[in-house]
Amino acid sequence: MTLTRRAFFRSSTALGAAVGGSLLFANRNNMGVFSSADDALPGADPAGAAGAPTPAEQEGFTGTGIGVNQKGELPGGTGYLTVTFAPAATEATQATLRFEFQDGRTEDRVVQPEAHDREGDDSALKSEPVELPEGATAVWLPGEVNDPATRLFLHIVEAPKGQEEQIFGAGIAPYAAPMGLPSNPAELQSSLETGAAGLAGSLALAGTIAGILQSSGLANPGAPAPGGGAGIGGANVINGLRVVSRREWGANESLMGWTPRFTRAQLITVHHTAIATPVNGDYAANVRSIYAFHASSANGGRGWGDIGYHLLIAPDGTVFQGRTTGTDGQAVFQSGSLGASPMSVTAGHVYNANDGNIGVCLLGNFMQQAPTPAAINSLVRVLGHLCRGLGLDPRGHVRYVNNAARLNLTRRTITGHRDWGDVSTATACPGDRAYALMNQVRSRV
Numbered sequence: 001m002t003l004t005r006r007a008f009f010r011s012s013t014a015l016g017a018a019v020g021g022s023l024l025f026a027n028r029n030n031m032g033v034f035s036s037a038d039d040a041l042p043g044a045d046p047a048g049a050a051g052a053p054t055p056a057e058q059e060g061f062t063g064t065g066i067g068v069n070q071k072g073e074l075p076g077g078t079g080y081l082t083v084t085f086a087p088a089a090t091e092a093t094q095a096t097l098r099f100e101f102q103d104g105r106t107e108d109r110v111v112q113p114e115a116h117d118r119e120g121d122d123s124a125l126k127s128e129p130v131e132l133p134e135g136a137t138a139v140w141l142p143g144e145v146n147d148p149a150t151r152l153f154l155h156i157v158e159a160p161k162g163q164e165e166q167i168f169g170a171g172i173a174p175y176a177a178p179m180g181l182p183s184n185p186a187e188l189q190s191s192l193e194t195g196a197a198g199l200a201g202s203l204a205l206a207g208t209i210a211g212i213l214q215s216s217g218l219a220n221p222g223a224p225a226p227g228g229g230a231g232i233g234g235a236n237v238i239n240g241l242r243v244v245s246r247r248e249w250g251a252n253e254s255l256m257g258w259t260p261r262f263t264r265a266q267l268i269t270v271h272h273t274a275i276a277t278p279v280n281g282d283y284a285a286n287v288r289s290i291y292a293f294h295a296s297s298a299n300g301g302r303g304w305g306d307i308g309y310h311l312l313i314a315p316d317g318t319v320f321q322g323r324t325t326g327t328d329g330q331a332v333f334q335s336g337s338l339g340a341s342p343m344s345v346t347a348g349h350v351y352n353a354n355d356g357n358i359g360v361c362l363l364g365n366f367m368q369q370a371p372t373p374a375a376i377n378s379l380v381r382v383l384g385h386l387c388r389g390l391g392l393d394p395r396g397h398v399r400y401v402n403n404a405a406r407l408n409l410t411r412r413t414i415t416g417h418r419d420w421g422d423v424s425t426a427t428a429c430p431g432d433r434a435y436a437l438m439n440q441v442r443s444r445v
Contacts, residue, residue, distance in 0.1 A: 068141045072154060084300050096110055139152070235330060238386060243331055260326040264356050265332075265390055267398050279316070281315075290307060310360065313375050332344055352423055366432070371437070394442050
């Protein structure tokens with residue numbers, strides 16, 4: 001049975017949203033997509049499905065991924081894989097990822113279409129993200145899935161040390177930071193506003209922006225910047241909360257294709273990206289990659305036209321604006337609505353329950369590892385500002401009404417993504433270790 005979009009997304013499984021993106025090497029240690037330079041001729045021999053593909057069946061990862069029974073070499077480092085299923089996929093559709101290790105052993109991971117989505121999306125069905133096992137050297141899709149539309153995509157979170165030139169030499173064109181970036185916050189803000197020095201589009205502010213954000217107070221949501229100012233600006237949210245704006249983390253607004261729509265803000269849902277995020281990484285690059293992965297359909301991306309979350313929190317506690325409101329410098333809420341009935345921009349983080357639902361996402365995979373204290377402290381601050389600004393009891397419940405999805409039900413004011421499984425989709429998000437902290441977080445708000 002072929003499912004409708006609504007039926008499919010209400011019944012399949014997800015592990016949460018993913019990070020990654022197309023051609024987003026902001027510098028040699030940032031997130032991006034890897035394309036192998038191995039261009040051996042592909043050939044799908046069904047007889048080879050039980051074992052590794054033959055050399056003739058090996059094809060490197062490209063912008064269009066690799067197909068069934070085509071083998072892709074893995075560069076090592078941190079990353080994940082996603083599968084784009086054929087349009088005829090059903091809730092029972094599965095694909096097996098077979099990883100090969102240097103010692104010859106193999107390890108299988110079964111994936112199926114996932115449901116993390118925006119309403120009304122008609123893009124191809126995607127799998128949940130699958131992290132690369134440590135030490136895996138190659139991967140392929142054995143022949144259980146016999147449709148040429150099924151494709152496997154590789155996304156690299158951090159370029160392996162010593163392999164940067166190999167990656168760049170494979171046809172990846174990095175977004176290079178212009179020389180002589182202004183170190184003065186005012187000058188940097190001016191250059192961002194005017195587009196000077198080639199800063200338009202996806203910016204590479206690696207290191208520089210992190211230092212400026214730290215000194216401006218924006219890395220600590222709700223804390224005043226030195227001298228009582230707002231540093232290089234930031235985006236207003238609500239009740240004094242300012243976060244790193246899209247302009248500051250370098251959103252490529254040319255990827256935008258999702259017109260903002262607003263509904264009355266009612267509650268908050270906490271997520272994780274489900275992908276390991278190194279501590280002390282370039283978190284602005286992480287956010288750029290998540291944005292590109294969600295906004296663009298290139299290289300197996302979601303093609304939503306914007307990022308699915310309202311706010312994102314890095315391991316060091318930095319809070320980033322996600323979904324645009326259409327007003328520069330105003331995050332989450334419609335400009336001018338921050339009064340008796342604040343209107344939040346509808347995002348794409350809980351399929352079938354996005355209206356009035358504010359999505360706050362922790363960068364990282366928290367199935368087996370807990371979020372950092374800095375991330376939890378920032379989550380508490382962010383939730384506190386939102387609850388106070390919206391007049392919500394963080395330890396209470398609300399009546400959630402979503403007319404578009406015909407929902408009228410009771411939910412906790414602060415939910416985890418997995419709490420929506422009865423009306424949306426089964427998911428492990430925000431991860432076992434983060435979910436176990438939810439009551440503690442609520443009590444601190």
